Amino acid sequence: MELLTADPLSSASFTSMSPMSKQTQTNANEKRYSCQVCPSAFSRISHLKTHLKTHTGEKPYSCQVCGFSFAQNSHLETHMRVHTGEKPYICKVCRSAFSQNSHLKTHMYIHTGQKPHICKVCDLSFAQNSHLKTHMFIHTGAKPHVCQVCSTAFSQNSHLEAHMRIHTGEKPYRCEVCESSFSQKSTLKFHMRTHTGEKPYRCKICGCSFSKNSNLKSHMRTHTKEKPYSCDICGSAYTENSSLKKHIRTHTGEKPYSCDICGSEFAQNSHLDTHMRKHTGFRPYACTLCNSAFSTNSHLETHIRTHTGEKPFCCEVCGSRFSQNSTLKAHRRIHSGERPYSCQICDASFSENSTLKKHTRRHTNEKPFSCEMCGAAFAQKSYVKIHMKKTHSSIVSD
Numbered sequence: 001m002e003l004l005t006a007d008p009l010s011s012a013s014f015t016s017m018s019p020m021s022k023q024t025q026t027n028a029n030e031k032r033y034s035c036q037v038c039p040s041a042f043s044r045i046s047h048l049k050t051h052l053k054t055h056t057g058e059k060p061y062s063c064q065v066c067g068f069s070f071a072q073n074s075h076l077e078t079h080m081r082v083h084t085g086e087k088p089y090i091c092k093v094c095r096s097a098f099s100q101n102s103h104l105k106t107h108m109y110i111h112t113g114q115k116p117h118i119c120k121v122c123d124l125s126f127a128q129n130s131h132l133k134t135h136m137f138i139h140t141g142a143k144p145h146v147c148q149v150c151s152t153a154f155s156q157n158s159h160l161e162a163h164m165r166i167h168t169g170e171k172p173y174r175c176e177v178c179e180s181s182f183s184q185k186s187t188l189k190f191h192m193r194t195h196t197g198e199k200p201y202r203c204k205i206c207g208c209s210f211s212k213n214s215n216l217k218s219h220m221r222t223h224t225k226e227k228p229y230s231c232d233i234c235g236s237a238y239t240e241n242s243s244l245k246k247h248i249r250t251h252t253g254e255k256p257y258s259c260d261i262c263g264s265e266f267a268q269n270s271h272l273d274t275h276m277r278k279h280t281g282f283r284p285y286a287c288t289l290c291n292s293a294f295s296t297n298s299h300l301e302t303h304i305r306t307h308t309g310e311k312p313f314c315c316e317v318c319g320s321r322f323s324q325n326s327t328l329k330a331h332r333r334i335h336s337g338e339r340p341y342s343c344q345i346c347d348a349s350f351s352e353n354s355t356l357k358k359h360t361r362r363h364t365n366e367k368p369f370s371c372e373m374c375g376a377a378f379a380q381k382s383y384v385k386i387h388m389k390k391t392h393s394s395i396v397s398d
Contacts, residue, residue, distance in 0.1 A: 031041035059069035087097035115125035143153035199209035255265035367377035
């Protein structure tokens, strides 16, 4: 093997090869030119010269458009396609075009199903070596990509880039149907299924379909009864990690979602979304039996019971039935004698929060309910009705 002599980083100093027969050279086709800086070896001296630039840092080929420099002219030629938009490598199967032949070769694995890069730890295989490298972080636990704002670490740079949009608020992916915008392309893809109705993930047990594979996995736990996510504080277990995170906030009191209008804070983003409808007046849930509309689906379901007369919530003590679970909870306090709502001004306590509010107005003299005819103000809404009958009965009857 021919060795680099003199200055190990000088591409001009090489020893001549000893005479070899053609047969020997063919068999050797070897890597006859060895770098004295690292163990790399090459079959051609031109390849060695190019390699040496990785040690010297030399980048003699510069882009005249953006100024980027490259160690090899071929790399500059490839880079120029970024500016020209040229994609000369075309897939014969699906006609997708690529700027680099290596990208086309990688793309072809989609059609062939070939996965030549195999993990030595768990034998999973991948179409791209970069995917294998990323996968290895699962085994090593390495998270080399760190957020400079909050120090959260990630195994992939793409995950860090997506995370940064939490801090910047950037949402570059926009739906062409409803103009909703998203911070991640994958979220936009899932969102588009709300318009198309596509649900490609199907449960083999009950036939239910889902727009996300993660939703199917969560659904499968309704069949298996598996609850792999447990609270370290109280032991409560959940089928989804997101449910556990929400539960943890009941212990920590954390409310990371705040209203920009009134400053109210919430433990869940969905609660903030619902709250915002108080400010916007948006009521997307409409009753099909009357013209009533509601800001939440649960309020609509409760309202529907005024039409159906359904009372699904039953008291275990006396058998009384109610249309709302909250009403049942308040009713149970009649039996238990519990009065969890206490007045901060006096020692009075009450079984319902609404009763406490009415009581508090006796101390504050607040009168939020007023007569539309004469402007008289009252502490309770029922007092307005009594006032209307006594004072304006003739006008009301007319």
